[in-house]
Amino acid sequence: MAESRNILIADDNEEARQLFCDIIKLLGFTPKAVSSGVAALQQLKVTPFDMVILDMRMPDLNGLDTFKAIRQFDSSVPVVLTTGFGMDKGVQEALSQGALLCLEKPFNVARTMKTIREIVEKESPKK
Template sequence: MAQGANILVVDDEQVILDLFSRVLGTKGHKITTAKDGYQAIEEVKKGKFDIIFLDIIMPGMNGLETYKKIKEVDPNAHTIMMTGYSVEELIEQAMLEGVQDCLRKPFDIVEIMKTVEKVLEIKKLEERKT
């Protein structure tokens, strides 16, 4: 990949933010982190992201609510939900709203990298169509 992706990671657990920053940052991607949905929305208002990793269960505003607000700001946001809980109903709802995928905690680093590559490929194909 010639240039790294601009990636937003949203999770209330600092260890998750650190993991994504370390793993994806070493691959040349620019990582921005947010600790909650409100901060995530502000980051999306400030700039465009190639991929958004969004935790489903967070205090204040859950991932699905956050995703809906992000879509108001950036209707083309490529979003991957993350969860460590059994929240099938929320996952299903998120997929119906347009979320690309859902990663389950604990994460497999290879799975994170494959997900990034898959979403970037989808994004590239979409850009060719326009």
């Protein structure tokens, strides 16, 4: 791949972050992992990303609130959620406000890779 795509991952669980980093590297993209919603917002303000993956349950700022905060200053970056707790109200709200989809943990890696590639290529095409 000529030009790398940057994907931001926010998850408070270290292994989960590593898993997403490995998946994204396997796709040929560049992962940047942070452990909180606040850290994700800080990253997004200084670096453009082609996609953001947010875990719904994080201690300081949860996935829904992080998503809402992102939309305050970036109306277009594709956002995908992850959750281990089912499609609850928070997930529904984020989806209704424009989050693309929610990956329920545990997930199928091959399908997830395909999904990430499609989102990055469709939603964030390189000029």
